[in-house]
Amino acid sequence: LVLGYGAGALVGADAISSAPGGENAAAPMLAQALGGPVLLGIIAAIAFATILAVVAGLTITASASFAHDIYANVIKKGEVDSKESEVRVARITAVVIGALAIVGGILAREQNVAFLVALAFAVAASANLPTIVYSLFWRRFNTRGALFSIYGGLIVTITLIVFSPAVSGKVKVDPETGEEVSASMLPLGVDFSWFPLENPGLVSIPVSFFLGWLGTMLSKEHDSEKFAEMEVRALTGAGAEKATQH
Structure with missing residues (x-):
């Protein structure tokens, strides 16, 4: 900035x-x-x-x-x-x-590098952030919720990116020639975008949180002892695996 x-x-x-x-x-x-x-x-x-x-x-x-x-x-x-x-x-x-x-x-050679980095962060946040937060702070969170959150967030994010102006449909004016050129990854004339935002994080991250909650509620798996053990390990490192000799 x-x-x-x-x-x-x-x-x-x-x-x-x-x-x-x-x-x-x-x-x-x-x-x-x-x-x-x-x-x-x-x-x-x-x-x-x-x-x-x-x-x-x-x-x-x-x-x-x-x-x-x-x-x-x-x-x-x-x-x-x-x-x-x-x-x-x-x-x-x-x-x-x-x-x-x-x-x-x-x-993506015409794309802004900072924008591409933001897209990568959006994918990572949608796939990983809800699982990490739920695992640390929600005692009922289980395996199905993690799978729903990770795979659902990843699929939603990639889908929204594919159908966003970052891939097709965005047009800009070339300052040298004054002609319209493509500002998307695909060339001018290709337009199948319907999602208005270039970065899907504003939508995909809340959807991933919702999918994590939904998957957890649809599963009967619950183990308070496992959560307590993981919480202690996450906060203190106690019980973590030691280095192995290769």
Whole structure:
């Protein structure tokens, strides 16, 4: 927020809009205006290192989780032939995730990076926040409520994003040519959006809370002792598993 206002005041909104990358160029242009090429180089290096760290961390986490949790424990039911097969699945998963990320990046190349981060936060909040809050503060919360909240919130959020102006139907005027261009992920002329908000969090998070409550009320599962044990573990760390030797 501070960088945005600073860039608007020192660089100018018109200069930022006409620059390659549009709004995403605000921080580099502000660095150029304040410190010249030296500060611009530092900001660019920090951004590049951050991108590499985040991409590497997410890729490793996703591939390891799929190989260990889905492949080894769900598909193979804990009977993996060898560690080499699990590593092979993790490598294949990393390649697939990388390819999907590249395709998604190409589709979202005109989007504001801060807006895309907000979308990711909306997905995470809708899928995880209600379950965390209910688990900590609602004694009756159970497995069905958690499943309803996690999967329901995830499905609702992704559905609303797909049918929002962030994906199709949003139009802006190119400052250089004066022509209308697409401000969505899909090209101009493609419009199947019916949800008016670009970020679904305002709707999806309350819906996820409701689904967690609904799933809990529809289930007869209730264990006060388990809740008390989990509450103590969450607040104190007592009873948590110790590190294992690999």
